[in-house]
Amino acid sequence: MKIALGSDHAGFALKERIKKFLIEKGYEVLDFGTTSEESTHYPLFAQDVALAVQKGEADRGILVCGTGIGMSITANKFRGVRAALCCNEYMAKMSRLHNDANVLCLGDRVLGEDLALAIVETWINTPFEGGRHAKRVELIKNIESGCP
Numbered sequence: 001m002k003i004a005l006g007s008d009h010a011g012f013a014l015k016e017r018i019k020k021f022l023i024e025k026g027y028e029v030l031d032f033g034t035t036s037e038e039s040t041h042y043p044l045f046a047q048d049v050a051l052a053v054q055k056g057e058a059d060r061g062i063l064v065c066g067t068g069i070g071m072s073i074t075a076n077k078f079r080g081v082r083a084a085l086c087c088n089e090y091m092a093k094m095s096r097l098h099n100d101a102n103v104l105c106l107g108d109r110v111l112g113e114d115l116a117l118a119i120v121e122t123w124i125n126t127p128f129e130g131g132r133h134a135k136r137v138e139l140i141k142n143i144e145s146g147c148p
Contacts, residue, residue, distance in 0.1 A: 001124070004058035006032040006045035006071075007108075011064030013037070014108040014116055018062060021117050027124075030058055046074035050081045053102050061103040062120065068107035075103045079144050082137070087111065089122040096126035098133045 003022055007015035012034055022029050032048040034040050042065045049061040061083075063071035068085045075083035083103035084095035087110060095101035104123045106116055128134075 001059045002028040002030060002057075003124075004030045004032060004049040004052040004061040005063075006049040006061070007034055007064040008042035008045055008066075008070075009034060009037045009040050010066035011042075011071075011106070011108045014106065014111075014113065015062075015064045017113055018064070018106075018117065018120055021120065022124075025121075025124075042070045043074045046071045047078075050075040050078040050083070050103065054078050054080045059102075060124070063103060063105045064108055065105075066107055066109040068105040068110070072103075072105040075105065080141075082140065086119050086123065088115070089118055092119045092123035093126045096123055097129045098136070100128040100133070100137050 005015055005019055019029050019031060030052060032045055046063055049063055052058040053061045063075060065071045072083045072085040075081050081103055082099055082101045083105050084101035085105040086092040086095055
């Protein structure tokens with residue numbers, strides 16, 4: 001699985017830890033930045049990761065900022081991206097099982113590192129359940145297309 005990563009300055013440290021974690025687990029990682037804790041603008045990195053997922057250059061994406069809120073708002077502007085802001089393992093599991101989320105958003109300032117890595121691992125290892133949930137994801141796609 002190929003995973004696109006992105007963060008702003010507030011999420012940089014956690015992004016770097018997640019990158020190391022993913023590489024150790026054998027995943028291919030595309031790091032879209034940022035590259036330091038110097039102040040920057042989260043929408044730019046959310047855009048790059050969302051486009052990589054949208055175009056199929058990455059199977060999934062993970063975005064980190066201070067709270068994860070700005071990243072999730074931005075990533076969800078892109079057709080085909082279902083970004084989920086998760087603050088615990090249950091939310092991560094359900095975002096995959098029921099919503100087929102393909103981008104995970106995390107907040108470095110609201111999560112400890114151990115919890116964040118547990119969320120990432122749960123999210124990556126949880127498959128989409130399909131079934132009745134597939135119809136709901138299809139409805140989301142129709143709404144994106146402007147014809148619910």
